[in-house]
Amino acid sequence: MEKYNLIVGQSGGPTAVINCSLYGVIKQCLESEEIGTVYGMVNGIEGFLKGNVIDLKEEFRDPEKLELLKQTPAAFLGSCRYKLPPIDETEVYEEMFDKFNDLNIGAFLYIGGNDSMDTAGKLAAYGRRHGSDIRFLGVPKTIDNDLVGTDHTPGYGSAAKYIAATVRDISIDAGAYDLKSVTILEIMGRHAGWLCAASALARNEHEHNPMLIYLPETPFHMEQFVQNVKDALEKEKNVVVCVSEGIRDEEGRLICEYKGKAEVDSFGHKKLTGAAKLLEAAIMSEIPAVKCRSMEFSLTQRSSAVLASGRDKEEAEQVGRVAVRAAIAGESHQMVCMERAEGEEYKIDYVLKDVVEIGNKEKLIPSWWITKDGTDVTDDFIDYVKPLIEGECDIKYQDGLPLYVHRSRASM
Amino acid sequence: MEKYNLIVGQSGGPTAVINCSLYGVIKQCLESEEIGTVYGMVNGIEGFLKGNVIDLKEEFRDPEKLELLKQTPAAFLGSCRYKLPPIDETEVYEEMFDKFNDLNIGAFLYIGGNDSMDTAGKLAAYGRRHGSDIRFLGVPKTIDNDLVGTDHTPGYGSAAKYIAATVRDISIDAGAYDLKSVTILEIMGRHAGWLCAASALARNEHEHNPMLIYLPETPFHMEQFVQNVKDALEKEKNVVVCVSEGIRDEEGRLICEYKGKAEVDSFGHKKLTGAAKLLEAAIMSEIPAVKCRSMEFSLTQRSSAVLASGRDKEEAEQVGRVAVRAAIAGESHQMVCMERAEGEEYKIDYVLKDVVEIGNKEKLIPSWWITKDGTDVTDDFIDYVKPLIEGECDIKYQDGLPLYVHRSRASM
Secondary structure, three states, X not given: OOOEEEEEEEOOOOOOOHHHHHHHHHHHHHOOOOEEEEEEEOOHHHHHXXXXXXXXXXXXXXXXXXXXXXXXXXXXXXXXXXXXXXXXOOHHHHHHHHHHHXXXXXXXXXXXXXXXXXXXXXXXXXXXXXXXXXXXXXEEOOOOOOOOOOOOOOOHHHHHHHHHHHHHHHHHHHOOEOOOEEEEEEEOOOXXXXXXXXHHHHOOOOOOOOOEEEOOOOOOOHHHHHHHHHHHHHHOOEEEEEEEOOOEOOOOOEHHHOXXXXXXXXXXXXXXXXXXXXXXXXHHHHOOOOEEEEEEOOOHHHHOOOOOOHHHHHHHHHHHHHHHHHHHOOOOOEEEEEEEOOOOXXXXXXXXXXXXXXXXXXXXXXXXXXXXXXXXXXXXXXXXXXXXXXXXXXXXXXXXXXXXXXXXXXXX | OOOEEEEEEEOOOOOOOHHHHHHHHHHXXXXXXXXXXXXXXXXXXXXXXXXXXEEHHHHOOOHHHHHHHOOOOOOOOOEOXXXXXXXXXXXXXXXXXXXXXXXXXXXXXXXXXXXXXXXXXXXXXXXXXXXXXXXXXXXEOOOXXXXXXXXXXXXXXXXXXXXXXXXXXXXXXXXXXXXXXXXXXXXXXXXXXXXXHHHHHHOOOOOOOOOEEEOOOOOOOHHXXXXXXXXXXXXXXXXXXXXXXXXXXXXXXXXXXXXXXXXXXXXXXXXOOOHHHHHHHHHHHHOOOOEEEEEEOOOHHHHOOOOOOHHHHHHHHHHHXXXXXXXXXXXXXXXXXXXXXXXXXXXXEXXXXXXXXXXOOOOOOOHHHEOOOOOOEOHHHHHHHHHHHOOOOOOOEEOOEEOXXXXXXXXX
């Protein structure tokens, strides 16, 4: 059989380990004699349509550079948020498949979240309808952990580790003074509270914070919140509260919009910031004798190289490798999913699932993992999330800072 | 000569390495036969006056626990912000010196910033006036780097490293999309811009951000700022701007107060947050086609264990050790200062200076280390700050998170 080329792209929000999946793809291609060249789309399919493609075997001729890719956060290839039209609108598809043919592409891999799985699914469906033998595979990635069909998503474990470590650091810092204080931390999560829930890992036998955790899955009541904080202050002088940016009230109204409509960014996504600020104002007005502060974790929670989870990095690499092997085996229209084995010991099996089952869906935290009063998670959730943050990374530094690799200009 | 006891306290805002200084004090005491017991004030002199004291030799009987102290951020002993009255108001001094005598204290060490040096100075002056032979020494600590008399302060290097690494991570993340974007980062610094200036270390041959740096030392003009951002966007699509929380205009008015008076916390300090948010609003209104975001670094910049600077930790330990040796040698009324040797190679000499020269003063960035247009720092500043972030720490983890030590309840 003649060799064919593989093309890979990254899409959606970056994570600390999305480049580990890219590493896995490149490494597996180098080890597979079926694959000729490995191309990278620069800025996903949006860049691909503009002709922005690089030769990744050429880019990573130096094996040391390839190893550094694993500790480089954010999307090495660049990302995009580009939604393909329905496959009946053939124009853009014709253009893409012409380009695929020009480059002798036999396999297309897309690393991303549910929007990206929508892309992979549409391309696969179009290809099938038009008799193409190109294989289309999805490689999961999102800090939000909201993809269905998989135990968890690569990227989540590292963000969870960053959040747990940082909540603990802040709690220790906030407890330095002998006074009552409330610290409100705003964590990413528009609809699903997985990231905020991970803050519970900050607790241990010495550390009682976060004492309160509010998730988008449970309706938020401002008066109840103030009462919860008062109760917490009866028990401990240093109270740390973690809230998802997307918390909303019984009517579904976002708390961050209580002060006015949220701004909309250039992608049409609402900027969901300000919930913590608003809760801070409520505490300062209702419990004035207490020191109160708020902060937003913002971009650092998805881009920290030094707090990436070793296990997450390893799994991110594996989903990339499995996707290449699946493509070689002739699979298409699938995403690589992770299934956790039953039993005490943590073990993951990698399986394939139809992308249509995954794209455009959203997995929330199940209600039985949230306490009845809606201010905490259960021990079962802790058992679920704890293994995902395990393992540290041996980071290479230069001049006191982590050493990253940088993309050459697109050459084709 | 009979053995005497030493007492040590921590005061002011915590840092990532303030416990390394405490480690240095304890270690040096253990190695010095002149010192009997080492006491720790819990929550500084405020706690001491309430009788909150622990026996640190007892607390750290386990040498492994003592080693973990070095990687534990925030003030292990707890902190306070307590200003002593003038020494003519003798009541509180009498109370303190009685307690010193009860505990057979021969040396008093205070780890802190300029407020803490004021404390050490007043106690020394009172003691001198009343014939006490207790030695009072100051051990420098502050992320702000604003103490006079010393090349830099322990705590600054670690905060600078955190800031440089995080600005680089965020810049890479923000550059993932193929679109014009402005990211505004607010960094601590009320009057002195040392922390924000350290963001310049994020740049290297690949990384052009931060493209603009605004410090409290230079008056801020809103129109000029918008123009600077427009000019930067002509050169690069991904523009990261770093601003000190304390930037102010020509009239000395704080930018964060443009939308109303800053809230005052329970210490009477203004909460200087919101400058970045305000600049974000200005950019969104003046350059609407561009994606714009802002974030505040907040408490993480002073409490990150994993991004602490190895050199900073080493120096923080040394200033603690030097203070103990100085006390044993009979010195009093002094702070340990760091002097940098001339020449290519980085080398620090530890010297003593009168605390009165240091307390209640503030060191700003000299004008010759800021570019004429007020949007950057000079190469000389880079040469100054670069060695301070060097060296990494081998952190011990448990369950995926850095392992910290915790204080027992005060026992005396």
